[in-house]
Amino acid sequence: MTYAISGECCSDASCVAVCPMNSIHPSPGEPGFGTGASLFIDPRTCIDCGACADICPVDAAKPADESAPADVARNAEYFAASEPLDALDLDSWRPPTYELWGGGPRRVLVVGAGPAGLYATRELLLRTTAEVTLVDRFDGVGGLVRYGVAPDHPQTKQILSSFERIVRHERVRWRPRTEAAGFEGYDAVVHAVGAYHSRRLGFAGECTAAEFVAWYNGRPGASLPVELGGPRAVVVGNGNVALDIARLLLSDEDRLRSMSPAVRRTLAGSGIKEVVLLGRRGPENAAYTQSALQELMTVAGDRVELRYHARPTAWSADGLTLDTGETIAAGNLFTAIGFEGRPIDGLPFDPERGVVPNDRGAVVDRPGHYVAGWIKRGARGGIGVNKACAQETVQTLVSRSRGAVSPGSGSPRCS
């Protein structure tokens, strides 16, 4: 499924900034932008992430199956005469380029090849003359797109092939299976290490989202820390990750086909037939999106029970006990109650928010160090939000690089 924009579009273009695939046009600067017509989504490149719908101030971006057929057709027609744009192509897209000179950063280290690190790298390549060393502790690029996004959403994972093109650029030195051991020789460091550590209820036997998701996505070194046993599981949490977990627990084998055979067999053979989804607050406070809820209901609506205003107090062989005294009989407890970042050696850390304190991406009191993505702003927001976030960080890096902008104008120079 893709998204479409209706005629209610206000053309404020906030969706353009967060679209991970550059699928929304006309964008500011392109012919037709600001002439009163709406913006359109290219159905050939949309990866169904919903970033446009989340940010749209007038609710004009919607999943195609919730849009009027005429709107879906209008979106497709707008692009009918053109080739699909390569979202992250670094050769054909030529925005203004900052020529760094003098003391400006020439060698930049980007730590983490998730969306934030990759968008930061792309932005550095497009806007500066810097050479980028990109490291990640894992093999492949993409971070949580590879090891977080649910495997039954292959359309979203398609962005990985665009990400892979970034690391093949001639000004990028890509170092997989590498953690930064020091920063000597670099003029600036962008830390884009994410915030993938699950908050926990603290009950023995609880399986956290970070553990479960890493296992079903085949992340190196990840294993399932609990035995799966039916017939009922409780998933605590009211965000899209909780819904991913519930949906995959209840999916048939066909829907699980893109997973490894071992994971597929374990899930499909678990005996889990129903899931109780527990929210601490009411449905009006739930963090999941309507489209994610609708998908869960389509896959397994009659086997999911949504419970709100529920506070777990204990987990035992009998099940999950709530503060009301009630015990929900269940064989497994999964928790998806949020993620948080961890401190980075040598940088300040805000334990309350789980982020590195920063000013538009510049780490407070650590010149030359920058942050992007979840470690910068907290564990929230989809793939596309990291694009605008990384752009802001690189803009800050450029503006703080003394004398970095071409002399004379103090403004971007078009190449």
Ligand SMILES: Cc1cc2nc3c(=O)[nH]c(=O)nc-3n(C[C@H](O)[C@H](O)[C@H](O)COP(=O)(O)OP(=O)(O)OC[C@H]3O[C@@H](n4cnc5c(N)ncnc54)[C@H](O)[C@@H]3O)c2cc1C
């Ligand atoms: C379970 C789950 C499902 C999601 N599903 C969707 C979805 O369907 N659609 C959507 O739009 N968004 C989704 N999101 C959100 C999206 O994944 C995030 O917005 C995005 O991944 C955050 O990007 P990031 O680069 O900040 O962090 P990450 O993606 O976590 O990337 C951080 C990278 O840094 C690397 N790293 C960490 N520490 C080090 C180190 N010390 N040295 C070297 N490398 C290091 C990690 O290996 C990783 O590759 C999901 C998130 C989760 C948790």
